[in-house]
Amino acid sequence: MDDEQPEPTTNRIPPLLFTLNKDAQSAWLKTQVIAIKTCLLGNVSNVDPIRSGTTIHDEGQNMINSLKQLDGTFVCSDCGATYKEIGWLKRHMQKKHDWHPPAPPPRIHAPNSTKTLVISSFVKMALLARDTWDAYRMGDGDRVFRNAKLEMLYAFGTGRTKYRLWLWNMVANELACLTEREAFEYKWNISVNLKGGIGQNIPNDDLCELQVRRIKGPLATQGPNKSFDSAQVLCKTSHVLDQLKEGLQKRTKVFRGSRNRTEADKSLDISKMAKEISGANIQNDSNWESFNNFKDPLERIQLPMLWNWMEINKEIASDLMAKK
Numbered sequence: 001m002d003d004e005q006p007e008p009t010t011n012r013i014p015p016l017l018f019t020l021n022k023d024a025q026s027a028w029l030k031t032q033v034i035a036i037k038t039c040l041l042g043n044v045s046n047v048d049p050i051r052s053g054t055t056i057h058d059e060g061q062n063m064i065n066s067l068k069q070l071d072g073t074f075v076c077s078d079c080g081a082t083y084k085e086i087g088w089l090k091r092h093m094q095k096k097h098d099w100h101p102p103a104p105p106p107r108i109h110a111p112n113s114t115k116t117l118v119i120s121s122f123v124k125m126a127l128l129a130r131d132t133w134d135a136y137r138m139g140d141g142d143r144v145f146r147n148a149k150l151e152m153l154y155a156f157g158t159g160r161t162k163y164r165l166w167l168w169n170m171v172a173n174e175l176a177c178l179t180e181r182e183a184f185e186y187k188w189n190i191s192v193n194l195k196g197g198i199g200q201n202i203p204n205d206d207l208c209e210l211q212v213r214r215i216k217g218p219l220a221t222q223g224p225n226k227s228f229d230s231a232q233v234l235c236k237t238s239h240v241l242d243q244l245k246e247g248l249q250k251r252t253k254v255f256r257g258s259r260n261r262t263e264a265d266k267s268l269d270i271s272k273m274a275k276e277i278s279g280a281n282i283q284n285d286s287n288w289e290s291f292n293n294f295k296d297p298l299e300r301i302q303l304p305m306l307w308n309w310m311e312i313n314k315e316i317a318s319d320l321m322a323k324k
């Protein structure tokens with residue numbers, strides 16, 4: 001990596017920084033963090049307009065919901081007209097009482113170049129993915145569920161219908177549908193630790209895949225004797241067999257290979273990539289033309305569509321809660 005100029009050419013550490021007091025040092029560090037943040041993430045938040053617009057929408061929706069009677073009908077607060085469906089009441093209020101559903105707030109588009117937009121968009125998603133993965137490894141349920149809300153918005157913006165519904169259900173179960181005890185267990189059993197030690201947790205989905213692979217292997221050796229019953233026996237005995245094997249290995253002092261994956265040395269790859277990138281002259285804006293129509297996933301969200309989708313899923317969630 002020596003030939004890739006490891007020393008920064010701008011924003012160098014002041015030579016006398018370590019002789020300054022702690023406050024001055026942290027002030028310098030803060031300016032650097034802000035500079036990096038502005039450079040990589042941009043100045044404008046994509047989440048704030050979604051949050052403020054949704055708050056206004058929710059207030060309007062709560063007002064309408066307060067007109068719901070015990071028998072499930074909706075009564076107009078101004079003239080007492082009764083409607084079976086919320087949609088009809090809304091139409092009546094729009095026609096007769098000049099009521100307007102809240103409009104989404106205008107989006108502020110920062111005058112960024114395509115390059116800045118693409119990079120900041122990528123860095124935001126990359127940081128979110130990295131943070132979620134770290135949260136799973138640390139078994140940090142709070143962080144996993146906090147990130148799930150933002151990931152749901154990204155899934156909505158990129159049109160991933162399966163994942164947005166899956167993430168919605170995850171959050172809805174945690175916040176409303178499950179009992180307090182179930183919600184607590186769901187949040188704090190979101191990952192599992194097979195090896196022991198801090199930061200070694202894996203998501204439950206991965207554990208499920210591992211288990212399936214462990215059963216599939218021995219099952220494949222059964223040939224024509226393979227059946228539902230034999231698979232069931234395998235599921236019940238795989239843990240016992242593992243323990244027997246471990247016991248035997250201990251007693252006979254058999255060398256047991258490490259279960260850790262070998263860490264690959266990536267420094268050569270990074271050096272190669274750095275050379276390729278600097279050779280391709282990516283810094284030049286003219287190379288970013290193919291991204292001219294790029295839009296950040298959160299910018300792609302049509303708020304009325306998001307609200308509508310959320311209303312439908314809230315109805316489903318409240319039905320589930322009522323059935324309990």
Ligand SMILES: [Zn+2]
Pocket residue numbers: 076077078079080081092093096097
């Ligand atoms: Zn009315």
